[in-house]
Amino acid sequence: METNYIHVPEGAPAVPKLNVSVDDHDYRPGALRLIEELRPHWKPAEVKMKSFTDGITNKLIGCYVGEALQDVVLVRIYGNKTELFVDRENEVKSFRVLQAHRCAPRLYCTFNNGLCYEFLQGMALEPEHIRSPALFRLIARQLAKYHAIHAHNGWVPKSDLWLKMAKFFSLVPTYFQDPEMNERLSSEVPSASCLREELVWLRQNLSELGSPVVLCHNDLLCKNIIYRQAGGNVKFIDYEYAGYNYQAYDIGNHFNEFAGLNEVDYSLYPERRLQLQWLRAYLEAYKEYKNQGADVSSDEVEVLYVQVNRFALASHFFWGMWALIQAQYSTIDFDFLGYAVLRFNQYFKMKPEVTALNFPE
Template identity: 85%
Template sequence: MANYIHVPEGAPVVPKLDVTLDEHDYRAGALKLIKTLRPHWKPSEVKMKSFTDGITNKLIGCYVGGSMQDVVLVRVYGNKTELFVDRENEVKSFRVLQAHRCAPRLYCTFNNGLCYEFLQGVALEPEHIRSPAFFRHIARQMAKYHAIHAHNGWVPQSDLWLKMSKFFSLVPTHFEDPEKDQRLNNEVPSAACLRDEMIWLQQNLSKLGSPVVLCHNDLLCKNIIYKQQEGNVKFIDYEYAGYNYQAFDIGNHFNEFAGLNEVDYTLYPGRELQLQWLRAYLEAYKEYKSQGTQVSNTEVEVLYVQVNRFALVSQNWIYLPQSGIVTHFHPSVPCQIKHQTFVFSM
């Protein structure tokens, strides 16, 4: 959600390799990449493990031996994802975060993907992010992202509303398949209704005064890696990283407390847990901004209000491959808008 990402001077150069991977038969293409990135590896000894096969990418781990100490992750972009993912911005964000020690090493890009370092650790589950043993680490790491300075004092702007408008332009008006078309008409509010909701959100949220900072914008549980030996967490996957409202990033993460496959918004964090989380976040944010660590109750309350309003607009996607319908729902926080639905023809 950025309109300008500046890669710091001195950041490592990331080579672009003229290789295209077939997502269904990827070994030959992956070995071409490995030949450049790990020339001492024998092709016959390279093992490959598929980690994900989602709608936005396919992720393959390449390694030799049995310990998986040195793993090259090969991510192949999903079909048509360039319609809603700015791949150039993703690489720039990756490099900025790497320069600030917030991301793994980015080894290279190729025609339809990129290669990067595998972070050893455990991907968290919804029950983990609700635990004080983990959420304080998450709050601190998010604060570190948000405290990264824009280039030369430039004041960043969020293009959240432009991005949402672009999503609307991708919404089909009908499907040729009768069953899909019926689901579209029965389950998805009209385009006019959705645009009215978006306008309402823009009018009410833009005036809340939430700072625009460098955000992750997609802090799913699986994008949080707990590194037990170091006693901290790292975030992965920067497809949507960029400048956005501070409260959006936090509200989006709070929605993840409800789970993904079996969503239960009774698990959306209550006021007491939120206040603990937000205080830990603000203490770290001020520390990273060299503003001390003292946080007032008023500062916590202001952020609490902003976050729970911005939670309404955060993107929690559920993809229904049988119908081509992508939906996301919001928690029942105090607001007249309870849900929004977007549809993509993929």
């Protein structure tokens, strides 16, 4: 049997669902109703709220009392129409599975248009951090830990990448109300028939690379990696896109994020030497977690190198389509259309380079 379902382990703590809606413009009243349930001993008048502006999918509010940020409840309000491309039930399952394996913060509750979870102390990373050998080894090992988690109840996990891509493709807008955006769409973004062709090409070429299907984070950008200097460890946050996917996709997607988000610069994509070090650290940890010994041959590293760089194409394509959908629906102030153009341009630039890579003989 094959599954793309995540199975929450027996005994994982249940997550209460509160019948509360939080307005993303006037969030205090709704957030206070959540805090009343989650932290009944806090006095409403003393609850402070801080809005985080990093995310471009949702709105995030930190609630706390006092000066020290000892106990912060994060309230995440889902972005407009994000239910079209984010499976919220799956996100909660991923959260619970990762929490059971001590890879995630605690999930306190869900509410009508969002969820509340524990704030992880530490610093969210920037592109320059994830290139440093000390940190990238931690990140590689933590990702290997994710990928070694069994959350499929003994069934053979199946990737839902192609299903998700097909769904995104069906949601991609063919025109915009705004004339200027519409002009950019027709002059700078590949046509629908071109996108369809590439989608077929990707599926045919990538699904036969032999990359194992594992539980993936699927959105490992810098801001989703929290580093704690005290413990010398990293944790990943934000599981909206988590699910079964090809191992090489998750890593290729992370390598694409070396370019940053606000000032995207693809010359920062990790060069071969850095990648080989990263991939070796990853494979050593992955084999350890899977009890397959710790010896990693250079051939294994080379095979993963080819798979990862080809799957990086799928990641550009995925976020390119995602950004076009966001350009239509999101209320967040971000140039989604410009971002889509960047991702598709990089896709077409990288395609001949990575198609030319060869597996070791």
